[in-house]
Amino acid sequence: MRQSQLFTKTRREAPSDETAKNAELLIRGGFIHKEMAGVYSYLPLGLRVMEKIENIIREEMNIIGGIEMKTSIFQNKEIWEKTNRWDDSIVDNWFKTKLKNGAEVGLSFTNEEAYSNILKQYINSYKDLPVYPYDFKEIFRNEARSKSGIMRGREFYWKALYSFSKDQEEHDIFYEKAKIAYQNIFERVGVGSSTYVTFSSGGTFSKFSHEFQTLTDAGEDTIYVDENKKIAINKEVFSDEIIESLGLNKKELVEKRAVEVGNIFTLGTKFSEPFNLKYKNEKGEEKMVFMGSYGIGLGRLMGTIVELLADDRGIVWPEAVAPFKYHLVEIPSVKPEVKETAEKIYKKLGENDVLYDDRDLRAGEKFADADLLGMPTQIIVSEKNIALGKLEIKNRLTGEVKMISEDEL
Amino acid sequence: MRQSQLFTKTRREAPSDETAKNAELLIRGGFIHKEMAGVYSYLPLGLRVMEKIENIIREEMNIIGGIEMKTSIFQNKEIWEKTNRWDDSIVDNWFKTKLKNGAEVGLSFTNEEAYSNILKQYINSYKDLPVYPYDFKEIFRNEARSKSGIMRGREFYWKALYSFSKDQEEHDIFYEKAKIAYQNIFERVGVGSSTYVTFSSGGTFSKFSHEFQTLTDAGEDTIYVDENKKIAINKEVFSDEIIESLGLNKKELVEKRAVEVGNIFTLGTKFSEPFNLKYKNEKGEEKMVFMGSYGIGLGRLMGTIVELLADDRGIVWPEAVAPFKYHLVEIPSVKPEVKETAEKIYKKLGENDVLYDDRDLRAGEKFADADLLGMPTQIIVSEKNIALGKLEIKNRLTGEVKMISEDEL
DSSP, rough: OOOOGOOOOSSSSOOOOOHHHHHHHHHTTEEEEEEEEEEEHHHHOHHHHHHHHHHHHHHHHTTTTTOOOOOOOOEEEHHHHHHOOOTTSSSSOOOEEEOSOOEEEEEOSSSHHHHHHHHHHHHHHHGGOOBBBEEEEEEEOSSSSOSSSSGGSSSSEEEEEEEEEHHHHHHHHHHHHHHHHHHHHHHTTTTGGGEEEEEEEEEEEEEEEEEEEOOOOSSEHHHHETTTTTTTEEEEGGOHHOOOOOOGGGEEEEEEEEEEEEEEEEEETTTTTTTTOEOTTTTTTTEEEEEEEEEEEEHHHHHHHHHHOTTTTBOOOOTTTTTTEEEEOOOSSSSHHHHHHHHHHHHHHHHHTTTEEEEOOHHHHHHHHHHHHHEEEEEOHHHHHHHOEEEEEEEETOOOEEOOTTTTT | BGGGOOOOOOOOOOOOOOOOOHHHHHHTTTEEEEETEEEEEEOOHHHHHHHEEEHHHHHHHHHTTTEEEESSEEEEHHHHHHHTSSTTTSTOOOOEEOOTTSSSEEEOOOOOOOHHHHHHTTTGGGOOOOBEEEEEEEOOOOOSSSGGGGOOOOOEEEEEEEEEEEEEEHHHHHHHHHHHHHHHHHTTOOGGEEEEEEEEETTTTTTEEEEEEEEEOOOOOEEEETTTTTTEEEGGGGOOHHHHHHOOOOOGEEEEEEEEEEEEEEEETTTTTTOOEEEEOTOOEEEEEEEEEEEEEHHHHHHHHHHHHHBBBBBOOTTTTOSSEEEEEEESSSHHHHHHHHHHHHHHOOTTTTEEEEOOHHHHHHHHHHHHOOSSSSEEEEEHHHTTTTEEEEEEOOOOOOEEEEETO
């Protein structure tokens, strides 16, 4: 894409009420627009990042048998009354609104009820199981405060998969597959080496749930990390007994701040019971469906990538989620070869992979913009470089500069 | 995709409270799930249709210079007060909710305010214009009644593009391009021959707006159609004076029922004035930005396709929006060649283009399902056909049956 065609521009300052580093940088770069605390619009560059994250998650969910659908944002009170989660005294972060006739409607804050209710219509026999539906949708949570930028929104884009299995045994097999899929996702988006499978509080049906916690001071959680074994324990379940039961050594555990970028949870029959979600097994006996949930907040993940990798010059995107792989920076010149060379490279690498800074601005401004926007590879085309028969290639992460010929590119 | 892996099943009956043909058929086919009146979830087959429609619209918007972004659903009261559209006595179909501190938040029912507010930050000079941002998002309208299935939802998926131009002249050129893009869209999704550019009421800045009206008795609008010239006049502006000004002949106009599948509108400075959305021209003079809006409801369009093309056996999808191009129907047999042949064809045509009915059901049930689900081409693999060395190919729309060899396929 030509930068002259991108309507957003970089800004020196973020809004004064924005305190989170992720949102500050993303607003300054024109990736997002703050509508109010905890609510952001995604501008063209930001949407491109979100879509890349979304596609990576979708691929990994499909590999493990996920099937995509899209549930509504509006939630029917009747359905939530079945699990006793409609009442504001029980769930305190609902957003609700009203129809003209006064009937209350909820805004999705999670999907267990909607999924259980839909699957109830289609699951009758053991032949219908297992099934792994998922969706991407906007989720709304009425947070009292919202000061973490896109890492904790009142409105946020969320992937949720629910597993419906015949029994715990079948569930456990999928749960382990999902754990690997999640590790793949965090690896692919570029935060793998800082992300720990973290033992967290479970429920009636499992001792633990598993969180995926990425180390960053911007996180709200405290975890205890075993750096060699690549696992961690959330503070909320941290005890000598738990450490021992996991075969860990307290002396090797380090306290860290982290953000929960994903979580997987064994629900068991917690939701299938109130929905009477049963199936007939091979012997014709009625059994409860065994469920699990698997969530990832896409905005939170995008914010975490920014927090983790940004430096004092701006954002650093891993290639897999960067809006563009290359930032082609043409240094304006009276010599026509400069523009000609840049145009040639732009055509060669393609508008989908290149942000081409074709604007009539000074070199210093262009370099500052390229560093702030954070494409992984900068290609600098200038009069000086052309005289040498070379292009200047800068790695945004390492700062390493190489001079290469056009052919080598 | 293997039908045995699809968790949805067809149903003989739709819910008794569902009166719209589009929703009845889509629910029976397992494309959608009714959450409440005017609110539907999209199940895997339904989501596939929506995504195909979405991609067609996206392609056409990008061709005319559109740039995609994604604005939030939550709307800031302050922004809407600028245009005096916050008050429920002025806009009577708002859904609103409240933050913990009691502050009101709106749910998007349209995007003019959000876009004007965002673009205000980025437009300064004539060099920044024109710009054509758009998004796809869920929209919420508090309809008193909602009885048209997915053709008029309280929650619905909507594409909106807004044009920001230097002046009326630049605007008019884009407006005509958008009109053609819209005609391309309706042509490509398969309702082109029944869709009329319809003159409708304009505003301060143009005599008319243009609606795209598709003829169907399920529509809520009355239009007067000139079938030769392929244009129409909405009842709301129908008068001798208007007929004459458009060079039409009253005798050649036929009254029809239709549904508005899209509309384009010249906004002029209606929104740029309250937002003080100005730019400096070449002479350094301040001018108001000249705007236009271009909307399409994707659910409504999907519902219209169903209403228009369905027959008494079920849905008929045009190939461009069908969840799958082919419905491969294997008629269960003790002879292994039947399954082997079906599997071979499935691999050859690809899981993305084929819904493969590999279920152990009677032929009659399978044929009824294939007709209800409406893939454009059915490929029937049976013992009888294989004995003849042929495959049976049925065109869902025309009912035409051909016997062809595997090679011809």
